[in-house]
Amino acid sequence: MTTTARALGALKASLDRMPDPAGRAEAAALEAELAAVHGVRHAIAVSSGTAALHTALVACNIGPGDEVLLPAATVIMTVSAVTAAGAHPVFVDASRDGRGMDLADVAAKTTERTRAIVPVHLAGRTDGLLDLAAYAQSAGLHLVEDACQAQGSTTGGRVAGTVGAIGCFSLKDGKIISCGEGGYLLTDDDTFAERAAAYRMHWLTPAPGAPAASRRGMNYRLAEPLAALARHHLKGLDQAVTRRREQAHRLYDLVGEIPGLNVHAPAPGDVPNGYSALWRVDLDRPRDFSTRLAEAGVANSVGTYRLRAAHQHPACQDLSPADCPRAAQAVDRMLAVTLQQQTTEADLHRIAETIRREAETWTEVR
Incomplete structure (x- = not known):
């Protein structure tokens, strides 16, 4: 069944x-x-x-x-x-x-x-x-x-x-x-x-x-x-968490080392659930890069779901928010690639190939 x-x-x-x-x-x-x-x-x-x-x-x-x-x-x-x-x-x-x-x-x-x-x-x-x-x-x-x-x-x-x-x-x-x-x-x-x-x-x-x-x-x-x-x-919580962690680590391996993309490793003592594979984008125009990945079929927090620091969000301007520059930079440079339980090995290869291709050619894009 x-x-x-x-x-x-x-x-x-x-x-x-x-x-x-x-x-x-x-x-x-x-x-x-x-x-x-x-x-x-x-x-x-x-x-x-x-x-x-x-x-x-x-x-x-x-x-x-x-x-x-x-x-x-x-x-x-x-x-x-x-x-x-x-x-x-x-x-x-x-x-x-x-x-x-x-x-x-x-x-x-x-x-x-x-x-x-x-x-x-x-x-x-x-x-x-x-x-x-x-x-x-x-x-x-x-x-x-x-x-x-x-x-x-x-x-x-x-x-x-x-x-x-x-x-x-x-x-x-x-x-x-x-x-x-x-x-x-x-x-x-x-x-x-x-x-x-x-x-x-x-x-x-x-x-x-x-x-x-x-x-x-x-x-x-x-x-x-x-x-x-x-x-x-x-009933399948432990297996689901194990699968997400395996997916995230597999994606890191498939993407490998690329200039301008740095894996956001967890702090000592932290064991994340693999909800998303996470990189810091040190390329030019990082938000545009995440958007380009979304257009190419790689779902991610910034490019697909338009995540931005809350103090910059249009719906929060009536709250008179203070500037939080490090948070703004952290969000703009966040590449959190969405994973799902049904994500397959073929999907991971496709995602990794797209990330590598777009990152390696990004400096040529205007």
């Missing part, structure tokens, strides 16, 4: 059990399995990774008047979650080596209104996470991890999304484990878990200090058929 057939079987079994009087048997089972797999007390399933981030911030009682520190090198979805909670995002520059948030800038931008730090593990990388967690603890700030691209990544032997107070994940198609659309958050804190569970169901259930129906919430529930698909794919 093929993987697709097994997934369809899991979906059919879920549909056969509907309507479920409780309305969320599959989601509840998924939560128990996610908690067990990640070694945490609680998992809360929601409708998307953005919903997970928004819910996590609400669970930390973050709202209007509060500030949240997050990297300028992030996707717009992270920013949207902060503003949806009513808080003000404060963008932090990248470190001098381009690995994560600059701790000196984090400290400089921490004010009496700062309530949380949200590191974002782009391309499955957890650069500087443990140092950031130590700072957050010393400053009395919540650390909420945006681990939407980091299922299975580890740092110092700890799983991404379990280092901070809450870890947030996506189940959107293309992620290591997916069900088309969805998300979840992880936490060991009972209060955060109960607040999150209440918020994602219009506060129809109680949480500490907030009886049922005492607050407004959202409908962020994960649909039962999607939960069934997520449960099916979760």
Whole structure:
């Protein structure tokens, strides 16, 4: 039986059990399995990774008047979650080596209104996470991890999304484990878990200090058929992470050494999940180069999905963002090549050949 057939079987079994009087048997089972797999007390399933981030911030009682520190090198979805909670995002520059948030800038931008730090593990990388967690603890700030691209990544032997107070994940198609659309958050804190569970169901259930129906919430529930698909794919998490890592390393080998392209090796103690193969582009006009690769069929974060530093994003200009030049340069020079579970050896050869050809002829292009 093929993987697709097994997934369809899991979906059919879920549909056969509907309507479920409780309305969320599959989601509840998924939560128990996610908690067990990640070694945490609680998992809360929601409708998307953005919903997970928004819910996590609400669970930390973050709202209007509060500030949240997050990297300028992030996707717009992270920013949207902060503003949806009513808080003000404060963008932090990248470190001098381009690995994560600059701790000196984090400290400089921490004010009496700062309530949380949200590191974002782009391309499955957890650069500087443990140092950031130590700072957050010393400053009395919540650390909420945006681990939407980091299922299975580890740092110092700890799983991404379990280092901070809450870890947030996506189940959107293309992620290591997916069900088309969805998300979840992880936490060991009972209060955060109960607040999150209440918020994602219009506060129809109680949480500490907030009886049922005492607050407004959202409908962020994960649909039962999607939960069934997520449960099916979760069984293969270890194999999926292993496959992505093998794909990334194979692509590095096939591309080899090319002037102007430098593999972004993980920091000591970090083991990324292989979500994307990652290079630093030191060619002229790096954003144009990534765009050219996208046009040639090599999907990547900058060229295909138009990733740019958040403080430069048109939708963030009303936030009066400070300039973060190192973050802007890091994003512009980032070549994060998208990989998928179904990417074949032939696909990897095609991608590598295209990258090599375009890089070797780029200086001739005007």
